[in-house]
Amino acid sequence: MRTSPHLTHSTAQHQERPVSPHAPTPAVVGLTIDPASAVAPFEQVRTQIADRARDGGLPVGYRLPTVRGLAEDLGLAPNTVAKAYRALETDGVIETRGRNGSFIAAAGDAADKEGAAAAEAYARRVRRLGLDHRAALAAVQDALRATYGDD
8 A cells, every 4th residue: 555655655565665755656657557457568558658648647858767667666577668668659758868767758749740640641542542532531430439439
């Protein structure tokens, strides 16, 4: 159990240990892993960090825990967290500054540009395939519903 999110945190064995008040912890990052979930642990880490960065819960420039530190805190293998961090870096959500660590990036512009480029590539591809505007739009709407749900 966590008694103070900034001064202690639980290990997988539920032992309390002191933590520097400036060291990022899962409580600060706000991550939880559901071992019963059908979603892979690396994807749970990736999604939660991306969501927190997008909604401002993790501000631009926030220093993330080290791969090893977060892996230990969450009871995951370091390679699992490293895979999530690599995916986040590829998506432009975080940037790694060598030995200085990984930080939340100003990803809004990068995400918008990448989304626009993907949309343009899709439009060119469906036109080459001979789909008309209505069929192309219907395919996008179906894909968005499948990905985001019926919002």
